[in-house]
Amino acid sequence: MKNESYSLQESLIYAHKMAQLTKAIWKRVEKDWQEWIKPYNLNINEHHILLIAYHLDGVSISEVSKLGIMHVSTAFNFSKKLETRGLVRLSKKVNDKRSTYVELTDEGRELFIETMQEMDPEKNSIVSASLSLRSEGGNFPEFEELETIVEELYGADYIDILNRSLSRVKRKY
Amino acid sequence: MKNESYSLQESLIYAHKMAQLTKAIWKRVEKDWQEWIKPYNLNINEHHILLIAYHLDGVSISEVSKLGIMHVSTAFNFSKKLETRGLVRLSKKVNDKRSTYVELTDEGRELFIETMQEMDPEKNSIVSASLSLRSEGGNFPEFEELETIVEELYGADYIDILNRSLSRVKRKY
Numbered sequence: 001m002k003n004e005s006y007s008l009q010e011s012l013i014y015a016h017k018m019a020q021l022t023k024a025i026w027k028r029v030e031k032d033w034q035e036w037i038k039p040y041n042l043n044i045n046e047h048h049i050l051l052i053a054y055h056l057d058g059v060s061i062s063e064v065s066k067l068g069i070m071h072v073s074t075a076f077n078f079s080k081k082l083e084t085r086g087l088v089r090l091s092k093k094v095n096d097k098r099s100t101y102v103e104l105t106d107e108g109r110e111l112f113i114e115t116m117q118e119m120d121p122e123k124n125s126i127v128s129a130s131l132s133l134r135s136e137g138g139n140f141p142e143f144e145e146l147e148t149i150v151e152e153l154y155g156a157d158y159i160d161i162l163n164r165s166l167s168r169v170k171r172k173y
Numbered sequence: 174m175k176n177e178s179y180s181l182q183e184s185l186i187y188a189h190k191m192a193q194l195t196k197a198i199w200k201r202v203e204k205d206w207q208e209w210i211k212p213y214n215l216n217i218n219e220h221h222i223l224l225i226a227y228h229l230d231g232v233s234i235s236e237v238s239k240l241g242i243m244h245v246s247t248a249f250n251f252s253k254k255l256e257t258r259g260l261v262r263l264s265k266k267v268n269d270k271r272s273t274y275v276e277l278t279d280e281g282r283e284l285f286i287e288t289m290q291e292m293d294p295e296k297n298s299i300v301s302a303s304l305s306l307r308s309e310g311g312n313f314p315e316f317e318e319l320e321t322i323v324e325e326l327y328g329a330d331y332i333d334i335l336n337r338s339l340s341r342v343k344r345k346y
Binding site: 006008009010011012013014015016017018019020021022023024025026027028029033051067069116119121124125126127128129130131132133134140141143145146147148149150152153154158162165166169170 | 179181182183184185186187188189190191192193194195196197198199200201202206224240242289292294297298299300301302303304305306307313314316318319320321322323325326327331335338339342343
C-alpha cells in the first residue's frame with residue numbers, strides 16, 4: 001500500500017487542503033461546543049469526558065484519552081476535577097490496579113442529560129451548514145472516507161468505540 | 174432549505190460524529206505540523222502566516238485571520254513577531270489606512286521554501302492514512318462535501334482563497 005506511487009506535489013496539495021478543511025470545521029465545532037455548555041460551567045474536555053462515560057459503561061482513563069483525543073494526563077486531571085464536583089466516581093479494579101475507571105454519578109448523569117436536552121441543532125453550525133447536502137442526498141453526509149482515514153490513524157477500536165457511543169445516541173436522552 | 178425537516182436524534186448523531194472525526198483528524202494534522210516545523214523555530218500560527226503570505230501576494234491581516242482561522246489579534250501579533258525576525262514586512266496602503274498588509278521578505282520566502290522542501294509526505298500521517306483510499310479511487314479523496322460545509326460556514330471567498338493557494342502549490346517550490 002505504501003509503495004503506491006504518488007507525486008510530492010499531489011501529496012502537498014492534499015495535505016494542505018485537508019489541513020485547511022479540518023481546521024476550519026473543527027474550530028467551528030469547538031466554538032459551538034463552548035457556547036452550548038457554557039451555562040453548565042464545564043469546559044469542552046470535561047463535557048467530553050461526561051459524554052464518553054455516559055455512553056461507555058466502565059470506561060478507563062486510557063479509553064477516555066483515546067476517544068476524547070486528549071493526553072492521558074488531561075483526561076485524568078479533568079476527571080479528577082469532575083470527581084471533586086461530584087459528577088463522576090473514579091475507581092480501580094481489584095484485578096487491575098494500574099487502570100483508573102470513570103463512572104458517572106447520578107448527579108453527573110442528570111447534568112449530562114440536561115446538557116443534551118438543551119442542545120439545539122439550530123444553533124449547531126455544522127448541522128446548519130450541512131442542510132443543503134441533506135436536501136440533495138436525503139440524509140446528512142456519511143463521510144465514510146473520513147472514517148476510513150480516522151480508522152487508519154487511530155485503529156479499528158477507535159471507530160468501534162465511536163460507533164458504540166453513536167448507537168447510544170440512537171436511544172432517547 | 175432550513176425548513177427541511179430532520180429529527181433531533183439524527184442531528185445529534187451527525188453533530189457528534191462530525192465532532193469526533195474532525196477533532197481526530199485536525200489533532201493529528203496539528204501534531205504532524207508541529208513536528209515538521211520544529212527545526213525552524215516556528216509555531217503553527219507563524220508558519221501558517223508565512224504560507225498564506227507566500228501563496229497570496231499582498232494579503233491583509235484580516236484575510237490571514239480568515240484563511241488561517243485565527244483571531245485577528247492572533248494573526249496580527251504573530252505577524253509582528255515574524256516582522257521582528259525579518260521574515261515579513263507589514264505595511265499600510267496609502268488609500269486604506271485601516272488594513273495592514275503582510276508580505277514576505279526575501280529571507281521569509283527562503284525560509285518558507287526550505288520548510289516546504291523539507292516536508293516529507295511519508296511523515297505526514299494524513300497522507301499515509303489516505304493511501305488505501307488513493308489505491309481504490311486512483312486519487313486522493315476530493316472531500317467535496319467537506320468543502321461545501323466549509324463554504325457554507327466561511328463563505329465562498331474562503332474557498333476561493335483556498336483554491337488560489339492550492340493552485341500555487343501546483344507550481345514548483
